[in-house]
Amino acid sequence: MDAEAANRGTEDTHKSDACERERKRRRTDAHPQSLRWKSPTEQQSYSSKLLEALHHVRRTSTSSSAANATPRSRAVREAADRVLAIAAKGRTRWSRAILSKCRTLKLRKKRVAVAFGHGRHRKPGFSAPAEAKNPPTLERKMKTLGRLVPGCQKLSFPSILEEASDYIAALQMQVRAMSALTEILSSLGSSSPSSNPNS
């Protein structure tokens, strides 16, 4: 009986250890994830991939005959978001949401718009989060936040907060990379008026 009890005890501790380890791993994965957006290597890799994507945008937009400025800036924005989502390596919900949105938009624009409309109408059915003590303004702000971060509209309190902190770190990197790129391009554009120097 003692041995049995001891076994069960160790089994329990093993299970709790495994759970603890998994939780720790998830937590340590989460922290370097948002710190990752601050590393210069991440920004450089993002910048070079963004540059490639911009090349592609430029090529596709010049090939189409009716290329006006407004859709191209949107194409640039979408390319930047897509490259950002890819850089997240599928670990966050917002990045997966951006990538799936890109694919559905490419296939059928109308269906996504209709689905969005239905989602909005269905909202009043959503119940309060676990903390009933929170005043309604807090809940409303959580919902706004959930709508701002892609793919986080109906998540629980802590999930939205986690996604939002990673999303903000990623956006900050996106802004840094795009500003640097804009600066470089503008300096290049002003210094070299003609294309090929001779010899």
Next chain:
Amino acid sequence: MSSRRLRSRQSSSTRITEDQIIELVSKLQALLPESRIRGNDRVSASKVLQDTCNYIKSLHREVDDLSERLSQMLATTEMSSAQAAIIRNLLTQ
């Protein structure tokens, strides 16, 4: 009835604690730009959420502006392969 189901699902699987939420809110607050200016204890969660929403909106606007400028520059610059190589060199410094 759906609310009861939702609440029971949340309490059994995730067991959201107050401390967990406080930790996440403080982590979020650390990312906001104003947190470095003030001494950031005891800012209400509601204020942090409001600031977060505003910050994300301003970041979106900035990215939109940058996309606009980049798209204009794409139209005007030559973007030959040599220039692309130069840009890549500058970026990897």
